[in-house]
Amino acid sequence: MxxxxxxxxEKEQRRKAILKAARKQFFERGFKAVTVASIARKAELSKGTVYLYFKSKEEIYAQILLNDIDKFHERTLDVFQKSGIASEMLRHFADVYIDFFLNDRELFRILMIFMLHIDSMKFSEELNKHLIRTTNKTINVIESIFQYGIDKGEFPPDINVRQSRNAIWGLLNGVISLHLFTGKELMREQKIRSSVRVGLDTLIEGLTGVQVMDNKNFSSK
Amino acid sequence: MxxxxxxxxEKEQRRKAILKAARKQFFERGFKAVTVASIARKAELSKGTVYLYFKSKEEIYAQILLNDIDKFHERTLDVFQKSGIASEMLRHFADVYIDFFLNDRELFRILMIFMLHIDSMKFSEELNKHLIRTTNKTINVIESIFQYGIDKGEFPPDINVRQSRNAIWGLLNGVISLHLFTGKELMREQKIRSSVRVGLDTLIEGLTGVQVMDNKNFSSK
DNA sequence: TGACCTTCGGTCATATACTGACCATAATTC
DNA sequence: GAATTATGGTCAGTATATGACCGAAGGTCA
Known part of the structure; x- marks a missing residue:
């Protein structure tokens, strides 16, 4: 028909209600501890109905994670609009990265665990592949920025794009992981931003030999 | 279950959607010209579903009319809150009456036709009874005000309450009908209010012998 | 006038959506 | 390691929605 x-x-409404109820619970209590029945209850539907909209508990989880990451990825694409200078793009990328995960720590924690312990996660092959693919899309944004810098003559043509990309990615994750997984959860947002900024500029300089101009106002929104 | x-x-939502779609169409095009199919279409439901919520086209119409009148009746009950003086209550009643029907001319038109040509309307006995009963509830508010005036000593105890009630009711309907059914539809709201005011005060004086104080500010909202 | 056509209120068999008791299995308890 | 509990997933049963259909009423035309 x-x-x-x-x-x-109305179908979309149901789907949204399920995802919303599930997201809240998953991020509060983790995948395992949340039951499909409790998701259903919160979404004001029966368990059976949940299974009309998603084929498994894992699929619900997957859609939430993938959707969140996608939203993030979309935001990182802004960097190409806001500036024509590669080093500024990298800074902008870092800002978006920090913003997003400060507002969604649980997602970041999950992704970190996923990336660090990919073998021990018992997601399906399907979800693993999706997560990796989606994550890679984002990592590639960094690579694109470096490539752009080379093409524009801002960076020397002989830098190792792949290695540079990984270095930046590692820096960002490192700082934020430190923040999340150590006892330093109360570290102030501004502190994180400034440590990322310093590390970033140093890293860019080390990787490309380009002296990044010291623009202290840059991060103001 | x-x-x-x-x-x-969701059931209530459907009901509301049907009533909303129906109300608009009935008041725009009249009972006869509106088809159940078109109501259903506007409410984004099938004809069959409309009949799950209402047992006939007439029942839909009935609920709309009765509900509108009930809302009106409820508002007229305010008169007992706002003042302790019977003549002011009558003025207040007139204001509510005018306000309501200026904002809902079609309902008034329907009720007028109903009252004037009750025999020619082909509503069911059921709806006729309901309409009459509901209308009477409102007319009785006027009667209650007169009774209150007598009890408080504001009006002489020997006035004919029933007759007074009918006179007021007739005055209000007369002025508004004139407005609606003659070519004078564009007569300004303020004009109607003032002609009702003058007529009302004169009528009260004639009926009760009480000189109504000339409070020109009364009607300001 | 009466045969034909159109329209529309109302019905009902079918289709769609929802439900929660039930089942198999895995975790937990004792 | 038997018994109990908890939970992901299924499915037969129920509730809700749909639109093709029917008959009556009114209109049209010869």
């Missing part, structure tokens, strides 16, 4: 608008709207 | 909240909410 041809679905009319109302029906479509 | 025990209906959970979501189900209840």
């Amino acid at each position: 041809e679905l009319n608008n109302r029906k479509k709207r | 025990e209906l959970n909240n979501r189900k209840k909410r």
Whole structure:
């Protein structure tokens, strides 16, 4: 049957309600501790109905993670709009990265655990692949920035793009992981930003030999 | 089956959607010209579904009319809150009456036709009874005000309450009908209010012998 | 006038959506 | 390691929605 608008709207509403209820619970209590029944209850649906919209508990989790990461990825694409200078793009990227994960620590924690212990996670092959692919899309943004810097003559043509990308990625994750996993959770946002800024500039200089101009105002939004 | 909240909410939503779609069409094009199919279409439901919520086209119409009148009746009850003086209550009643019908001319038109040509309307006995009963509830508010005036000593005890009530009711309907059914639809709201005011005060004086104080500010909202 | 056509209120068999008791299995308890 | 509990996933049963269909009423035309 041809679905009319109302029906479509209502289906989407149900889907959203399930995802919303699930997201809250997963991020509060972790994948394991949350039951499908409790998701259903919160979404004001029965368990059976949840399974009409998603084929498994894991699929719900997957859609939440992948959707969140996608939203993040989309935001990182802004860096190409805001500036024509590669080093500024990298700074902008770092800002977006920090913003996003400061506002969604649990997602970051999950992804970190995923990346660090990929073998021990018992997600399906399917979800693993998706997560890796989606994560890579984001990592590649960094690579693109370096490539852009080379093309524009801002960076020397002989730098190792791949290695540079990994270094930046590692720096960002390192600082934020430190923040999340050590006892230093209360480290102030501004502190994180400034340590990332310093590390970033140093790293860019080391990788490319380019002296990054000291623009202290840059991070102000 | 025990209906959970979501189900209840959604049922109410459907009902509201049908009534909303129907109300608009009935008041724009009249009872006859509107088809159940078009109501259903506007409410984004099928004709069959409309009949799950209402047992006939007339029942939909009935609920709309009765509900509108009930809302009106409720508002007229305010008169007992706002003042302890019967003549002011009558003025207040007139204000509410005018306000309501200026904002809902079609309902008024329908009721007028109903009252004037009750025999020619082909509503069911059921709806006729309801309409009359509901209308009477409102007329009785006027009667109550007169009774209150007598009890408080504001009006002489020997006035004919029933007759007074009918006179007021007639005055209000007369002025508004004139406005609606003659070519003078563009007569300004303020004009109607002032002609009702003058007529009302004169009528009260004639009926009760009480000189109504000339309080020109009364009607300001 | 009466045969034909159109329209529309109302019905109902079918289709879609939702539910929660149930099942198999894995975790936990004792 | 038997017994109990907890939970992901299934499915037969129920509730809700749909639109093709029917009959009556009114209109049209010869």
